[in-house]
Amino acid sequence: MKFAYRFSNLLGAVYRQGNLSFSKDGNAVISPVGNRISVFDLKNNTSETLPVSTSKNITCVGVSPDGSVAIVVDEDGAALLVSLVTRAVLHHFHFHKPVNSIRFSPDGRKFVVTKDNVALMYHAPGKQRKFNAFVLDKSYYGPYDETTCIDWTDDSKCFVVGSKDMSTWVFGAERWANLIYYSLGGHKDMIVGCFFEKDSLDLYTVSQDGTLCVWESDTELDGLVLKKSRDKPELLKQREEGEEEEEEERLEGEEGEVIRGKAGPPKENTKNVRYKQRSKHFFNKEGDFNNLTTAAYHKPTHILVTGFASGIFHLHELPEFNLIHSLSISDQRIASVAINSSGDWIGFGCSGMGQLLVWEWQSESYVFKQQGHFNNMASLAYSPDGQYVATGGDDGKVKVWNTNSGLCFVTFTEHSSSVTNVTFTSSGFVIVSASLDGTVRAFDLHRYRNFRTFTSPRPAQFSTLAVDSSAELVCAGAQDSFEIFLWSMQTGRLLEVLGGHEGPVSCLCFSPVQSILASASWDRTVRLWDMLDSWQVKETLHLTSDGLSVTYRPDGQELAVTSLNGEISFWNSQNATQTGSIAGRHDLEMGRKETDKITAKQSAKGKSFTCVCYSADGESVLAGGQSKFVCIYNVKETMLMKKFEISCNLSFDAMEEFLDRRKMTEFGSLALVDEGAGDGDGVNISLPGVRKGDMSSRHFKPEIKVTSLRFSPTGRSWAATTTEGLLVYSLDGSIVFDPYDLDLDVTPASIRKQLRLQEWTSAIVLAFRLNEKALKLEVLETVPHEQIAVVCSSLPDIYVEKLLGFVALCLEKSGHLQFYMTWAQNLLMLHGQKLKNRSGALLPTLQALQKSIQIHFDNLSKLCDFNMYNIRYAEALSKQRGMKRAAASEEEEEEEEEEDDEGLSEGMSEASFEEAEMIL
Incomplete structure (x- = not known):
């Protein structure tokens, strides 16, 4: 399995603090999110987070007039010069003091930075390379x-x-x-x-x-x-x-x-x-609380936009000060306002709600409206096809995000307390969530409504949740009564209450292949419940410490359990024997909090992994917990394969291993010295084991941690809910060069020679040995359509899986739908039996193929429905016009007949008159 995962996107947070900016064409909003920069494309409705980060939260961003570079400054005054074209950091600089604002000149030659009571004018970086930009x-x-x-x-x-x-x-x-x-x-x-x-x-x-x-x-x-x-x-x-x-x-x-x-x-x-x-x-103000907080002016249209602390904004036309519009977007303070180049769209950022809005003032409608979780995210779940991610937060909301666009498209707000767990059913159209408010709710993604609410006979706080593979059984574990409640999805009735645990139930997981439920508890046991045999305990696994998380391998043959002592243990689910364990405490590397009186090394002895999940192929596990690191372990070798540092933001607590000597005084750490009263009792030291900070504290710094982890069903990415947001890491094939069985004869020239000789199978084999995406695409699309079946039948077995994975990747974005569908159909039909024997290893590839086909199916079905209605409309319109023409032609015929009759009568009268004259 490849471990070259790179940071791909940041979901769940759209704005934190700092100033908003529009791109040069006015179609994209550049928003600071913590110590990262997100770009929201309003035309294509997508989001992208740049792969650059500062050491602390970003306070101001300056974009050049041509839109090619941006200067990003954090809370300490450390600045990055970032290319918005290549997404790369071009230069590092430090202003040594916090910067309040930064602005480029309209000609792009200079920029001004304000700090303290000074304005500093710099020469803007040009296209020529310089030692100091x-x-x-x-x-x-x-x-x-x-x-x-x-x-x-x-x-x-x-x-x-x-x-x-x-x-x-x-x-x-x-x-x-x-x-x-x-x-x-x-x-x-x-x-x-x-x-x-x-x-x-x-x-x-x-x-x-x-x-x-x-x-x-x-x-x-x-x-x-x-x-x-x-x-x-x-x-x-x-x-x-x-x-x-x-x-x-x-x-x-x-x-x-x-x-x-x-x-x-x-x-x-x-x-x-x-x-x-x-x-x-x-301005009309409602009191001292309604301070004017931000303003923006669009010079060509003379429009002034002002935002207030009460969430109201005004539009005025200057210099006459005519009020055009006034609207309230929330009850929170508007932190930033920006107007795009054409003056049509206005961007608003609310730091209190984590909200980003783009409003079109002429039509009085929202172009873009996104909001992250107000508090920490607690859990996440991937849909079976990997297209959607559902997240639950401490604010009681369940949000569903599109992994392709990175945007939230539906929010469920029925829960009245923190959401502790979310999961998808096997169909992918139902989301089930558990909450501390004592309810488990099921949401329908077709109608976007809460169609089932499961409750217990007596109030209980549900801390974990699981749904079986048939989506018939829903179970939730309570952290106060130590019981597991079991409901029917169809009827909503409570089927059984499973008792036996002697401590809070921390995690539940159904086997993917059998009707067996695994439950981990703080009583140092993992119990396996048989759903077919009167819900009896089948096996009990005894742990060395409190159980925190449990998960099944995708084939259902193995269990991974994390415990409070920092270990990950692996168990055979058939005979209930332990097959291995990993001591992962030394891999957590916990940082030291500002108010800690013990070292980071001593503090790490009490930390552990709180979430674990298997990869799509089942060969490795992903583990995270009260640390800034996420670890990937190989199960068979029980060794660490790779560590990911999810954040380097020093604005969070517990990031640094050692105390900063610059913050040390003769009385100890500056964070422990109260600046207010002289008695020194004003600093509140957090109690041991407290994971969440006090939001009302004057010195609130959130602690970095990972609350939930999931691998994508396609195996191409994984996601983690952290203090910073929902981070997505994915495999980037365009950067990583990974040849297979390469020798001197495998060159692009030799591959193209085989294409000229029409040796299609040989050309495909050579291209996959070189493993360059552009070359593989060129070879595959050169093969004639009628030769696909012949090439697939003569392909070596080892290249069938590689070709199937590549076809699944191309099918997602290519417009040659029938061509790649023909490839997929022939590969599956001709090599079906061989692929069936390796179904476990091929599961990520098949799910990626299913995801690509499902995307095209959805798009085409919408297009066909739209075209069908258009055709019906055109047919009805043509019939109506035909009827009008027929009616008009009938009227014309009648008029012609009447004229002919009149002409005939006139002719007859003239003839009879001539005959009478001749007779006379």
Whole structure:
């Protein structure tokens, strides 16, 4: 089995904190999620998490005007220059202090960073490779308090900076003779947003108390005059004078006495830039709690969007301050607002709810609406075809995610307490969830409703759940009464209460091939219950410590059990004998909490694996627990194969092995020293064994841990619910080169030679030995359709499985549906008996093939239904038109007959008149 799993996507979290940004074309939202960056494509309705991460949570993101690079800054001021094209980190930089905002100039040549009370202007990284991508150009001083926001003029000549000291500062990006800096007041609270008008120096400033000031400049952008440097005989004197002038400007800015900037004695006919307040407006506010928290301005359409702490946002048209729209999206604080380039879509981020919305203000409808779990995720389950993932969280919600798009498409909110476990039935259309509210609920994925609710005779908190392979029996274990409750899915009736455990039931699992239930408990036993023989205990497995998790191998012949002492033990399910064990405690490598008074090594002695699952082929197990590591063990060799570090985010607790010496004082660790009262009793040390932090604590830091693990039924990926979210790791075949039975004769040239000679079987064998995806695709699609059956019959047995797996992979994304279906059909029909003998090893391949066919079936069925309705409509329309034509033609015929009759009568009268004349 391959272990080259790479981080693929982050589900379950769409926004945490920081500023939102739109891509250049306005069709994608770039959102910071913890210490990672997620890109949500609004046109194709997909999400992607970049394979880059910072050491702490991201606070601000700056995207270049051409959309090719982004600068990502975390809480400590560590910055990454990330390519949005190649998804690679180009440069590392450290600002040494927290950064409040970052903004590129419209021409893309420079960017400004604000930290403390300073604005730093850097040369933006260009296309030429440089040793240092960030070169400091100028430092701008002036504000007395922290700077909060930045905006540039359209021609990149000036920028404006807002501050917490209620002032706004306009700086020149170059050495202008009539503008060095200009300070604006007029507010009574910190500045939240400051914006230039389009192609103008006119300003809008917005403060936290809901005040908007409109500033008018007496100078146009074309009126800025460059300062001419004095001619000096030597270059050294020029540099010295330049340094002196910079020092003078810096000192003037630090003193803050000058209100309007002037550069020495002004030249003749050069007038300094002046501002005057044209008007002042106030937002309707409902009290002190309804502070204005964020603002964004779209210059071409003159639309100002403001978000408030109460979850309300306003749209105003400036400079008249006409209210266009007002809406409440939640009762939580709106943390970030962004407008796309066309001005149609507005993005909102709520950090309290973990919510990301994109709203189209003209049609007043949501383009995108996603929300992660409010608290920690407790469990996950894959659907049988691997297309969907269901997650349950401490917020009482059950969410279903699409693994292809990475988005949640349905949320069930019927539970009133934490969801402890979720699972799919064998059909894949029913999700069953257990909760601490004393109910087990079944949800239908066809109608998106809760159609069954299972309860116990007396209230019980259900901590675990299992459904048998026939989807007829549902059982749940209680953590307070030590009992297992058994219900019928069809009738919803309670069938039996299984008693016998002497401790809380920690995990339940049905055998995939027999009607046997395995239950692990804290009483140091695993009991096997026979569902066909009056629900009696068939076997009892005695453990050396409390049982935490139990799972069956896919063929049902083996059990894996994790216990409190950190061991993973393996048992033969037929004769109830132990076949092996793994001591995994030393692989957990638990970090040290800030408030721990013992070392990480001592703390790790009390840690264990809390979740375990078998791989799709049953050869290895995946284990995780109270640690940032997930381990893959080989069952047969009982050895560690690979460790995955699921997070490097130092914003979580228990990440570092040793205490930071910079946080050590003479009284001990800074985290243990109370900053408030002098008695030192204010710091609450968490009790031993407490896994969840206190949300009301002033110093709340969530602890990194893994709560649930599952392998995908296709075997190509696995997922883990962690403190950070739902992490998905998958095999990336395009990066990993894995040849098979390679020698000097196997080259692309020799493969193409066999194709020219029409030796199809030989070409396929050589291509699979080289194992390059593009070459295999070229060879396979060159084979004529009528030759597929002949090639499949003459293919060696060892390449049948490889070809079947490759066909399953291509079928998922290729448009040649009939071609690849023909390949799959011939391989299965001609080699069915041989494949049946290796059904266990081939299970992931067959499930991947089934998943691909199911995707095409769903898409085609929708298309056929749509076309059928269109054809019916066209047929009815044509019939209606035919009837109208028939009616019209009948009317025309009648009119012609009437005309003929009239003409005939007229002709007869004329003839009779002539005859009468002749007679006379």
